[in-house]
Amino acid sequence: GAVVSQHPSWVICKSGTSVKIECRSLDFQATTMFWYRQFPKQSLMLMATSNEGSKATYEQGVEKDKFLINHASLTLSTLTVTSAHPEDSSFYICSARDPGGQGAEAFFGQGTRLTVV
C-alpha cells in the first residue's frame, strides 16, 4: 500500500521556540493532506486540510497563525508550531489518500510526539 512518512517521530523544544513537522507521501502524489492532533487517550482531532499550492483549510477553533501549514509540493506538507507552549504538547499525525488508488483509505504517518518544556 501507499506510504506516508512523518518526521521527526518525537521532538522536545523549549517554550517560545518553533517546531516544524514534515509529512511526505513516498510513492504517490497527494494534492491534499490532513493534519490531526491527538490528546492522550482521546480520538484524533482534525486540525486542518493541507492543499498543494494553496492555503490550508483550518477547522474551527484552530489558530492558523499558531499552526502554520505549507504544502509546497505534491509529496510534502509541513506543519510548523510557532512560539510553542507546554499546552501545545501533543501527538500530531498527518494522513493522505492516494488519488490514484482504488482502496479509498487514508494512509497515516507514524506521528510526532511534541513535548514543550
Added chain:
Amino acid sequence: AQSVTQLGSHVSVSEGALVLLRCNYSSSVPPYLFWYVQYPNQGLQLLLKYTSAATLVKGINGFEAEFKKSETSFHLTKPSAHMSDAAEYFCAVSESGYGGATNKLIFGTGTLLAVQP
C-alpha cells in the same frame, strides 16, 4: 453530516476469546467505512474497509466487520484474541460518503482493547 459512534471506550477480553468492538454510523449517503488500529506512539494502520461491495469485509490479522444497513452498524470482530491485539481501535466514515482524495475522515472516539492472559 456523517458521524460514527463507538460504544465502549474500554473493552477487555481474555486471550483466545471473541473480540467485538461496536461502531454505529450516521450518514445521509451510502457510507464508506473504515476500521483503524493504533499502537502506542504510532500512527494509524488500516484494518479493513467497506466501500459498498461485499457487506462482510475481511481485514488483516484475522479481523472482520459486517456492514448492516438496517442497524447502521459496522462492528469489528475477531474469533480469537491474541495478546498482540491489545491496542486502540478507531472506526471512521468518509465525510462525503465516497473515497475521494480530498475527502476527510470522521473518527469515532476510539476503543481501547485489553487482552488478558
